[in-house]
Amino acid sequence: MAKITLSQLRHSYMPAPKGPEDYALKQIDLDWQDGGAYALLGPSGCGKSTLLNIISGLLVPSEGRILFDGRDVTDLPPDQRNIAQVFQFPVIYDTMTVRENLAFPLKNRGVAPAHIEARVAEIAEMLEVTEMLDQRAAGLSPDNKQKISMGRGLVRDDVNVVMFDEPLTVIDPHLKWKLRSKLKELHQRVNATMIYVTHDQTEALTFADQVVVMQLGEVVQIGTPVELFERPAHTFVGHFIGSPGMNVLPCEVRDGGAFFMGRNVPLEGSITQSGTRNEIGIRPEFVTLSESGIPGAVRKVADLGHNAVVEAVAADGTRISAVLHGGDLPAQGETVHMQFAPEQTRFYADGWLASEARGAA
Numbered sequence: 190m191a192k193i194t195l196s197q198l199r200h201s202y203m204p205a206p207k208g209p210e211d212y213a214l215k216q217i218d219l220d221w222q223d224g225g226a227y228a229l230l231g232p233s234g235c236g237k238s239t240l241l242n243i244i245s246g247l248l249v250p251s252e253g254r255i256l257f258d259g260r261d262v263t264d265l266p267p268d269q270r271n272i273a274q275v276f277q278f279p280v281i282y283d284t285m286t287v288r289e290n291l292a293f294p295l296k297n298r299g300v301a302p303a304h305i306e307a308r309v310a311e312i313a314e315m316l317e318v319t320e321m322l323d324q325r326a327a328g329l330s331p332d333n334k335q336k337i338s339m340g341r342g343l344v345r346d347d348v349n350v351v352m353f354d355e356p357l358t359v360i361d362p363h364l365k366w367k368l369r370s371k372l373k374e375l376h377q378r379v380n381a382t383m384i385y386v387t388h389d390q391t392e393a394l395t396f397a398d399q400v401v402v403m404q405l406g407e408v409v410q411i412g413t414p415v416e417l418f419e420r421p422a423h424t425f426v427g428h429f430i431g432s433p434g435m436n437v438l439p440c441e442v443r444d445g446g447a448f449f450m451g452r453n454v455p456l457e458g459s460i461t462q463s464g465t466r467n468e469i470g471i472r473p474e475f476v477t478l479s480e481s482g483i484p485g486a487v488r489k490v491a492d493l494g495h496n497a498v499v500e501a502v503a504a505d506g507t508r509i510s511a512v513l514h515g516g517d518l519p520a521q522g523e524t525v526h527m528q529f530a531p532e533q534t535r536f537y538a539d540g541w542l543a544s545e546a547r548g549a550a
């Protein structure tokens with residue numbers, strides 16, 4: 190396995206790109222540590238596949254370098270990069286048995302039969318497919334086919350990285366959670382560098398130790414699931430992660446404080462910089478209803494049993510959601526007053542986090 194470095198990477202599909210808007214990847218500097226479990230998360234079109242194809246060697250970047258353990262591989266073709274890939278749709282040979290399918294990547298590289306046998310048995314046991322080893326792949330269900338496809342990606346122990354590209358797309362929703370947690374467990378056992386590409390936050394947060402969030406060809410934040418939830422570096426991350434996403438309120442900056450509709454909103458810490466667009470960010474989980482606070486008319490109430498989501502609209506039209514645990518729920522149309530937990534209330538200047546964390550020097 191290897192540490193993968195992306196240095197000053199930019200890519201445009203245009204022959205003569207002019208401005209940043211012509212780049213599918215704007216500027217990426219990133220280290221993927223040896224043995225790490227990473228997710229590459231972002232909406233459709235943000236550049237995930239472009240980045241994946243650059244790492245695998247299917248695409249040569251317009252600018253920048255890719256290093257595996259410090260060795261420049263930018264101009265190496267895919268077959269010389271020693272990468273395993275698992276795609277959206279299973280890549281297996283229907284006419285072969287499960288055992289033959291799992292053995293194939295090893296056989297292809299001339300690995301000794303005894304080692305192949307042991308490794309196939311080990312991977313089959315991890316994937317819980319041992320009893321299927323002598324079945325023909327053609328007869329397997331789609332999720333078992335995808336499991337075998339994953340097994341083929343994991344079976345070699347000499348690869349630099351295993352990359353998963355939306356691997357759960359074909360899996361039935363009720364089986365997804367099973368395979369998701371299986372993959373996490375596999376990472377812990379195989380200890381390989383893994384990059385998991387997805388637009389699904391649940392998949393990313395379940396699998397990864399570090400999540401790389403992309404938007405419009407840029408990395409907006411790299412962090413643990415907890416960091417992305419607690420201190421989104423950008424309002425985009427706040428919206429994209431969480432359900433419902435973070436509330437973002439337009440505000441004015443006066444005397445070092447943030448004001449929403451003329452009302453001072455206490456923040457976690459000092460504002461470090463203001464911008465042309467100033468906003469307050471607060472997760473619905475840290476909004477409570479009380480006697481006083483920001484008034485809003487209740488627009489929607491969703492009682493989910495273990496909690497309820499109340500969405501209210503302030504007089505200026507800003508929507509604010511609160512996640513409530515127990516207590517009486519307001520009725521639609523009722524006026525409620527909302528309080529924000531100050532230590533969880535962030536400030537964003539032109540989209541970027543610009544308040545000091547509580548306790549920060």
Ligand SMILES: Nc1ncnc2c1ncn2[C@@H]1O[C@H](COP(=O)(O)OP(=O)(O)OP(=O)(O)O)[C@@H](O)[C@H]1O
Pocket residue numbers: 202213231232233234235236237238239240388
């Ligand atoms: N072969 C191509 N030629 C021209 N433009 C492309 C090509 N492939 C991708 N793009 C553009 O580059 C940008 C990034 O696309 P990319 O496929 O990398 O995003 P993505 O995050 O993987 O999206 P998805 O999840 O839909 O696959 C998009 O604007 C897309 O239209």
